[in-house]
Structure formats: C-alpha cells, structure tokens
Amino acid sequence: MAAPTAATGTRVPPEQIGYLVAGPGRAAETALARLLDAGLVRVSRDGLVSAVHQTELGVSTAVETLILINLRRPARFDAVVRNAAKSTEMRTLHQQLRARRLTRDPRPRLAAWWVFLAIGVVLSLTAFLKPWTLLGAVGFLGAAYWTFGAKPLTRSGRTALKGVTASDRVLAVALEGFRGKVDRQQNVGDLFGLSQSVVKMLPRKRKKPVRRGGGGASDASCGGGCGSSSCGSSGSSCSSGSSSCGGGSSCGGGGGD
C-alpha cells in the first residue's frame, strides 16, 4: 500500500475506530497518527515526538489536543501513546462510545459458566415432569448467560467496523496499530517513515490472554482494556492492543480462560 494521507468522510472517525478495534491504546495511537498525518507533530529517529510549531493548533479531537498540549516539551513515542490512553479525554471518548451503544463494559466469563448451563438444561427437562423446577431452570439459565460474559463491542459496534479498511495510513493505524502490517507485508510504521526501533517502543500485542488476579476485562488481548478503566492499571499493555477485541472471542472472558 502506498502512503495515502487520511481520507475524510469515514462514518466513524478513525480515533473511534481505533478504540472499537483495540481499546484506548489503539485510539491513542490513532490520534497520534492523525497528528503526524497532518504535520502537526514530528518524530525523531530515536523516537522523540515534538509538536510542530505553528500559530493554529489544527487538532480535531480532544485526545489530539491533549497530546499536543503535553508536547510542550518533546516526549518519547511510547509515553505519548500511554499518557493519551490513560487520559480523561480518552475516558470521555469511551463514555461517548458507550452512550452510542457501540461499546459496553465487558463482563468476564466464569470458568464454570457451563455448570450453570448444564443445571439449567437439566431443570428445564425436569420441568416437563415437575413444573415447579421451571423456576430454578430460568434462574440457572440466567446465571449461565451472565457468567458466560460479554465482549466490549456491541452489535452496533461491530456493524460500525464492518467494511472499514486501511484505505489510508491513519485508518491503517486504527485497524492494525503502528506495529501492525497492512496487506500482510507493509509495516504500518513505514507509512509514516517511522523506523522499527521507534514503533517497537510500543508494547507488542499479545497473542494469548494473560491470566491475572481478578482477570476479567484486564485480559491483555484487549490492548490494555477494551473499556477505559483497565488502562490505568495495566500500564504498558494500553498500547497496541490486539485487534481481537473487535470481534474476537478472548475479550471479556480472560479471567477464566
């Protein structure tokens, strides 16, 4: 893929696409990508990001504004992404996406969810002979549904992502992250002239969910939390999350996997 600059007219803005695909870390990467694309920041060979001095800010989102304000002094590439991912502005973005029902709080899947299901099924069958067990069946089936967990992305969220492709370099970051590839061979970082040593400052997306105490939504494959709250505690995993959040199965079920 060539290095087209950002196209306009995308239904969901790239930063929000980044959030829906892989959480606040990816949204922060996308905001930084947009600033780079617009020539509002520059990155040095050793990964120092600095604001390009100009009279007008030229930003389009609150997260972009925050990044530029924080760049009064140059900062490391990974720190820029991490700080933006942990920001109040990013939490506001998350709330906006929730208000539009594009995302929701993920519910962790319990390892024993199927036990509730099995009991519920047995009680349902028993209800043919002893109707009073129906009440128990409903309760257990409800518990099974609840403990099965929920992905952070809603049906509307998945619909919003349908048909979104890496048609420009900002969208390439939203979908794949700076460390990702488009067309299976082109490094996304290359589209911005960023060396691999710079993009590798960002944490690598993890292939497998990581067990953590209390697990649940802190599953690392969410890229530091598909919801905003886990970002603060999960530190570096905020950035460059896996795209499995968008439609994958691992999100929201990490704790018991």
Place this chain on the structure above:
Amino acid sequence: MAGIKDLGVGIGWRSEIDLTVERLPGVDFVEVVAENLHIGHLPESVTLLLERGVPVLPHAVSLSLGGADEVDLHRVEHLGAVAEAVGAPMVSDHVCFVRAGGLDSGHLMPVPRTKDALDVLVANVKLAQRNLPVPLALENVAALLEWPDGELSEGQFLAELVERTDCWLLVDVANLYANARNIGTDPERFLDEIPLERLAYVHVAGGEQHGDIYHDTHAHAVLPEVLDVLDELCSRVAPPGVLLERDDNYPSDTEIASELAAIRAVVDKHRG
C-alpha cells in the same frame, strides 16, 4: 583553509529534527553542537549525513575562551575528538565566557572589549588551537549589555583577535542585528572592521521583539531585517557557507525549507 570553501547553505542539526534535516532539499552542510555528541556513539542521522558526503561541523558552546578561568582542556579535547569523528575541516565556539569563579552562567556572556580582556582571550584561543586537530573559528555573540570602559569596537576587537591568533571568524548576522537593536551597534561598521577574508561561514537565526528588547531566541522565524544584514555581508564577500540555526519551536518542514530558500536567494543574488 582546505575544505572550507563552498560549504553552501546549511542548517544546525538537532536531534528533534534529524529526519527533517535528512530529507530537506538543499542542505549542503550541517553543524552539530559538540557538547551533545558522544564519541564512539554518533547519532545514526549524523552518520547517515556523513555517508551522503554532507560536511558536519562541530560547534561548541562551553569552552568559555573569553573567561579568566583556566581553559578546560577536557572540553577542548572533546571538541577535537568530535571534529575527528565527523571528519570536520574546522570547529567553532564563541567570543564569550560562560563560567567565572566556579559559576556557570548558562548563557554566552559578552567579553569586555578591553586590551586586557583581549590578552586573556588571545591566550586562551592559542591554548585551544594548540590542542585542536583542525582550525578554530570564533563567533560574535548577542549581548544585552556592554561592559564599561570598552577600548575597542566589536569589529576592532575581533580583527585584532584574528591578527594575533590566526583564528577564523564565524559571523552571526542575527547577533549583529540583535546588538544593533539592543545596544545600538552598527552592523555595517562591524563588517567594515573585520577581516572578511578570514570568514569561515555565517549564522542566520530567528528571534522576537519583546518590548524594547530583541531576543535572539533561535526559536522564531528569521526576520527580513536579519536577511538584510546577510545581504549587506554578501555584498562585500561571498561567504563560504551560511547556516540556519533553529534550536526550539521547530516549524514544519516546509517552513524550514522556505527559510533555507530565502537564505540561498540572498547568497545567490550576489553570485550572479
């Protein structure tokens, strides 16, 4: 001096804009702040520029050659080592002092223009020259004050310095402009008095007027008035090189390129 002819138009290499410097059209040479470089670990960007054949000139800010304190030979050695590491034909610092009585001013302080101060400066410059592998050029600084009892004009002071040490001159036209604005010196008289045949190259930089004071910030656009001083200089001599200094608030690549183009236009106007 071998290798100093026709440097062309250059820019101060700074790590924040390394990629910009690499891709800007029309960068014939660069200057690096010697104190920011580590021998044996040159920045990748500087190495790349050297591989492309772009001359890299070390510029020092800490030798304090105008000071009464003993010259710190470690600093001189470092400057020389940087020059050898980048294969530079010359190095430079300023006609100033930055330390006195164990205190570091953090600024390039002007030297009193007295015969005594000149003697001290000459001795320090000669000591530095003996310990440097390449010729030394010295730059005029911007001053917000003039020491009392000055016996020489700035041009006379530098002319005598050149005569006694055989050093080269690095003329900063933005500093000439700043001094004209702030302490009423005359850039044309300065250019009349210095030995222009000893001109190594020229600095151009931006600044900003704050009330009555012009601040030589190196963080703002180059004023047309500064280019006028360059124009005046070029009408007298073809400078071997002219370099844009920008140290902060880096503008877009396009804006930097247009500043370089404006400098080149002034230089080329007199080459016709």
